[in-house]
Amino acid sequence: MKKQVIKKVIGLVLIALGLGLLLSSIALNIRQYHEKEKTISEFREYIESGEVYSDIDNEPVVDGDMLCILRIPSIDSENPVREGVTRNVLSESLGHDSTTVLPGEQGNCVIAGHRNYNFGKYFNRLDEVEVDDLIYVDTAKGTYTYAVTEIKVVDPEDLSVLESTPGKEQLTLYTCTPIYVATHRLVIVADRIQ
Numbered sequence: 001m002k003k004q005v006i007k008k009v010i011g012l013v014l015i016a017l018g019l020g021l022l023l024s025s026i027a028l029n030i031r032q033y034h035e036k037e038k039t040i041s042e043f044r045e046y047i048e049s050g051e052v053y054s055d056i057d058n059e060p061v062v063d064g065d066m067l068c069i070l071r072i073p074s075i076d077s078e079n080p081v082r083e084g085v086t087r088n089v090l091s092e093s094l095g096h097d098s099t100t101v102l103p104g105e106q107g108n109c110v111i112a113g114h115r116n117y118n119f120g121k122y123f124n125r126l127d128e129v130e131v132d133d134l135i136y137v138d139t140a141k142g143t144y145t146y147a148v149t150e151i152k153v154v155d156p157e158d159l160s161v162l163e164s165t166p167g168k169e170q171l172t173l174y175t176c177t178p179i180y181v182a183t184h185r186l187v188i189v190a191d192r193i194q
Contacts (some may be wrong), residue, residue, distance in 0.1 A: 007022040035092060039080040040069055043139075064089055067096050068103055070173075071136040075125040079088060082136075085112050087149035090148040094122050098160055103137040103171065104144045104192070112174045126186055135171060135190050145173045153177060153184045161187050166193075 043066050061067065065128030071078045085095040094113035100106035113123040135146045154161060161172055169192035176182035 002095070038068065039093065040078065042066075043069060043080065061098075061102070063098070067139070069138040071093055072129060072133065074130065074133040075128050077122075077125060079113070081120045090114055090117055092106075097122075097162065097174075099167060099171075101164070103139050103167065104141060106167075106169055108162065108168075108170045108172055109137075109185055110162055110172045110174055115175045115177075116135075116180055116188075123173065123186075124179070126175050126188060127177065127179075129173075129188050134193075135188075137171065142170075144192055145194035146192050148188055148190045150189040152187050152189075156183075156185055158185070161189075175193075185191065 005083075061083045063086060065083045066080060067083050069078060070081050070082045080093040081096055083095045083096050083098060084091045084184075085097050088115060089095040092110050096102070096111040097112060100110040105110045115121055115123040115126060129148055129151065131148050131151060133148045135148065137144045137146070161174055164170065171190045171192070173188040173190075175186050177184050177186040
C-alpha cells in the first residue's frame, strides 16, 4: 500500500515537472516574440521621427546597437538585427558581424543568428529559403533588396563566408545546422539588386 502511494506521488511530481518545463518554454517564446515586436516597432518609430538622420555617420556603431530589420517574406520572417555577434546580442536578435561591411555598402555584410528554442529561433526557418528569394534590409538610410544566389552548408571553421566578392554588395546569412545538433553552418548568400 505504501509503495503505491510513493509511486503515485513520484508520478505526480514528474507530471508537474514536465508541465513546468513545457509552460516555461511557452512563456520564453511569448516573451521573445513580444521583445522582438517591441524592438522592431521602436526602430521603425526612430526612423520615422527624422532624428535618425542627424545621427547617421556621426556616431560609431557599437555592440548591441540596433542596426536594421531583416525581412524574408518567403518564410514570413521579420527580425531585428543588432551590431555584434556576442551571446547577449544573439539571445535577443540577429547579429551583424562587425568585421564585415554594413548593409548597403560595397562588400559582404554577414548577419548571424540562432535557430533553436534555447537561444532564440530567429533563423528557425532559414533552411526553407530558396535561390531567387528576396531579402529586404530596412535601415535608417533606406531599404536594400537582395536576391538569394547561393545556399550551402559549411564546416564551422570555414571562415570563407566572411570574404567579399570584388565589385559586389552581398548579404550573407549564417546559422547552425542541423537544428539542435549544430555540427555545420547553413549559409545563404544574396546579391543586392536595389
